[in-house]
């Protein structure tokens with residue numbers, strides 16, 4: 001379902017109000033705004049996908065301290081990149097970032113391309129991220145359509161229907177294009193993001209502080225909470241996994257580097273047990289490890305975007321190392337302090353910390 005009625009409003013009215021608001025209330029001290037080079041804009045935009053500014057800032061600072069530009073990121077190992085990304089989630093973003101840096105180094109002289117088509121061709125760069133780079137870094141008139149902008153536009157125009165649905169998304173892109181200003185594109189795009197993040201928030205929007213209030217469809221009907229329409233409810237499945245948390249008398253723990261594809265691709269995790277019957281036999285048959293004690297820990301839940309994981313850790317004390325482990329490069333024993341420097345899924349990191 002789409003629109004009820006669109007406002008008869010000039011483009012400049014919407015954007016001028018937003019720009020005036022930005023001049024007084026917009027965020028101007030974010031770290032990536034201090035150096036709005038294409039590299040820094042790209043990096044921040046990727047980190048900000050599905051992630052709040054306050055979470056991103058320390059990661060962004062560590063990342064730019066380590067990798068000052070595209071060429072240094074391309075030279076890094078994917079393991080080091082994933083290690084710096086640990087805790088930020090959605091690890092495909094880190095893998096794509098690294099792949100894109102290698103492509104740009106090989107094909108674009110280690111520079112960000114400056115056409116929307118070339119940007120969209122990079123791994124992990126969608127139309128909205130490409131639009132943000134074009135606007136914020138190259139000052140070209142392109143719209144964005146991230147979660148904040150979708151929320152503001154669906155409320156402002158009264159657009160019903162889940163914004164992830166193609167027909168609604170197309171309608172929002174069209175509207176975002178119509179509303180673009182003819183000047184100050186970078187400030188305008190930042191203003192859209194800021195308004196969504198600080199005023200037109202998901203719950204309890206601060207409509208009394210909003211420059212769009214006078215003709216906002218949702219505000220005038222007192223129904224901001226009705227927008228954006230949610231995705232039709234579907235049941236998120238729950239998977240059960242069993243971790244083998246093997247530990248030597250020296251307290252080193254056994255970790256396995258996961259395959260590059262699938263959940264937590266390329267990260268280090270505890271080996272998973274297909275069965276919990278006779279864990280001591282599995283340890284011997286599969287890893288050639290002799291066990292002295294097995295304690296099953298309380299299970300805990302970790303929620304991912306498409307499913308939930310119920311994680312059952314089994315703490316297994318082992319007497320000595322085995323040839324199988326030393327000869328298999330996907331497995332390694334780590335002191336907990338050293339393991340915490342690796343690229344780890346968030347629940348693995350949390351569990352390792354609890355073992356200290």
Ligand code: SF4
Nearest residue numbers: 200207210213216219
């Ligand atoms: S008036 Fe309220 S609902 Fe409308 S755009 Fe502003 S904050 Fe959002």
